[in-house]
Amino acid sequence: MLIADPHDPRLDDIRDLNKSDKSGEGLVIAEGHLVVSRLVSSRFPVRCIVGFANALKHYVETYGEPGCPMYEVDRATLAEVVGFDMHRGLVAAADRVAPLEVSEAISDAKTVVVLEGVGDHENIGSLFRNAAGMDVDAVLLGAGAADPLYRRSVRVSMGHVLRLPFARFDGGFTTWQRNLDLLADAGFHLVSLTPDNEAVHLAEALAGHDKVALMVGAEGPGLTEHAMRATHVRARIPMAEGTDSFNVATAAAIAFYERQRSLYQG
Structure with a gap:
């Protein structure tokens, strides 16, 4: 259905x-064909898909009918509605x-990752993308x-935040760690x-365990002492001399790979 008026209420989402x-x-x-397709196949009810004529046509030919309203707009209309030039030409909205x-x-x-204090949306998106690609459940x-x-996390994750189960622990900065007993139990x-440097090598920490929860902290401060005290072991990723840390999404990806390797070797 073609919409030419940028003030049309059907575009409010x-x-x-x-x-x-x-x-x-x-x-x-969700933005772009792949991420929109993952939204459509997720647990989130899609309200509408909006896009250029060729983008909508390509979506249906590639992924099939989405089962929700599809609204056609031109580039100028879409830019006025969303507030910037959306060159992907396809965007969707769903209910939480x-x-x-x-x-x-x-x-x-069997494998989960726990995040403490990771407040950067791009890091969150990267973590989900890495987790989905390396068998984190x-x-x-x-x-x-x-x-x-x-929105930025959804985009950076390539829609994997819509596919990978996630949940939030209750509690504040000094109390949420008590809930880690749920994992231990x-x-x-x-x-x-x-x-x-006093922590054990990551490979040693993972060896021989059927179910593992990997915990990572924010850029800079890392994990709190409260959080680390609630875990069974503290593990380090060996780094070249003169370096002190990795980006949190990179460190997590290395840990996910090492977990995969330990499972395959075991």
Whole structure:
């Protein structure tokens, strides 16, 4: 259905994306063919897909009918509505749903990652993309972790935040760690990542464990002492002399790979 008026209320779900990620309106926004397709196949009910004529045609030919309204707009109209030139030419909005409980997210999991204080949305998106690519079953969010459904996180993750189960622990910065007992009681071996030279080698920390929870902290400060005390072991990634740390998404990716390697070797 063609919409030529940028003020048409049917476009309100994607309006002013340059000013808001729409989380305050209870929405999830996806951009581009691949991410939109992952939104459509996710647990989030899609309200509409908006795009250029050729983008909508390509979407249907590639992924099939989405089962929601599809609105055609030209480039100028879309730019006026969202607030910038959206060259991808395809955007979708969906309703948020009730968040998963931690017990639901880990019910069939063997490998999970726990995030404390990771507040950068691009890091969150990168972590989810890395986790999805390396057999991590769920992402658990501690205090200070940013919203995975923020528009930038969805985009950077290539839509994997829409596919990978995630849940948030209750509690503040000095209390959320008590909930890690849920993982220990479920049989997870809890490993906190730290650059401390006194920590054990990551490969040693992971060897021989059927279920593992890898915990990473924010850029700079890393994990709190409260969090590390709640884990079974502190592990380090060996680094070349003169370096002190990795980007959190990079460190997590290395840990995910080492976890994969330990499983295949075991």
